[in-house]
Amino acid sequence: MSLHSFFLFKSLHFSLLIIIIMIGFTSPSISAQGPPSPGYYPSSRFGSIGFDQGFRNLWGPQHQRLDQGSLTIWLDKSAGSGFKSLRPYQSGYFSASIKLQPGYTAGVDTSFYLSNNEAHPGNHDEIDIEFLGTTPGKPYTLQTNVFVRGSGDGNVIGREMKFHLWFDPTQNFHNYAILWTPSEIIFLVDDVPIRRYPRKSDATYPLRPMWVYGSIWDASPWATENGKYKADYQYAPFVGRYTNFRLSGCASGGSCNPPSVSPSGAGGLSRQQNSAMAWVQRNRMVYDYCSDPKRDHTHTPEC
Incomplete structure (x- = not known):
């Protein structure tokens, strides 16, 4: 090999190495890309309160710790824990900043939701945000759900939409919100709408007053890959x-x-908010009950 050829070879080798390094640095940022800006941040319009200003312990008080208005709840083989708002609501905006546990969390359900199950046992309504635990190396699943006069006894009609988030929910606190009005339900993550459930009929929409709840509990029979992985204490x-x-x-x-999460102050979402929601549903949604061919859609006419 001539001296000129040798230097040309080394130059090409060095350039290729630089390209490989650059790809290595840029790929994670591409894979971790989040949704476009919703253009409006409704959480900043609602003041936050400490836990004891709006809630009380419901069960598992020995698995609940309050520190300067922030709440930690935990599950072990003896019990989990839950909390409940001091009063019921007819509609509203309800949110909390939540941080989840890393590592093996299969079978564990960490939740923030609205329900009237204590007032209407066997015939209650519910609006859910649930974090379904996972195994190392796999993401948490955020499940949203709407029950209408359901009992949870096997005859309940779930309306699940599931997502893998565009960030790691174990690294920092993130804001998760439910807007419930007489005309629509909107789920938001860090002010990004991820799902809108409009009222299409009284039969498919929760209208009775509900309380706000949170809990951590063992949902091993179904929570992680349909019960494949159980809680391991x-x-x-x-x-x-x-x-x-x-x-x-x-x-x-x-x-x-009732409050609004739209910049217009009316119902629905802006064009920019709809664009952000479309990105989430296109890129991060992993299950939609309306698209499930195994479901009997005569029970979900809103589809």
Whole structure:
């Protein structure tokens, strides 16, 4: 090989090495790309409160710790824990900043939701945000759900949409919110709408007053890959952390204008918010009950 050829070869080899290094640095940022900006951040319009200003322990008080308005709840083989708002609401914006536990969390359900199951046992309504635990190397699943006069006894009609988030929910606190009004339900993550459920009929929409709940519990029969992986208590305690609670709603029995998450102050979403939601559903949604061929859609006419 001539001296000129040798230097040309080394130059090409060095350039190729630089390209490989650059790809290595840029690929994670591409894979970790988040949704486009929603252009509006409704969480900033609602003041946060401490846990004891709006909630109380419901069960598992020995698995609940309060520190300067922030709440930690945990599950071990003896029990989990749950909390409940001090009053019911007819509609409103409800959110909390939540941080999840890393590592093996299969079978564990960490939740923030609305329900009237205690007022209407066997015939209740519910609006759910649930984090379904996972195994190392696999992402948490965020499950949203809407029950209408369901009992949870096997005859309940779930309306699940599931997502893998565009960030690691174990690294930092992120804001998760439910807007519930007489005309629509909107789920938001860090102010990005991920799902909108409009009222199409009274039969498919929750209208009775509900309380706000949170909990951590063992849902091994179904939570992780349809029950393939169960809660393993050698990794316990399993911990959920909550802070920056926001409860802005119409109290049951009262009259008020329900809040909005749209910049117009009216119902629905802006064009920019719809664009962000479309990105999430296109890129991060992993299950939609309306698209499940195994479901009997006569029970979900809104599809």
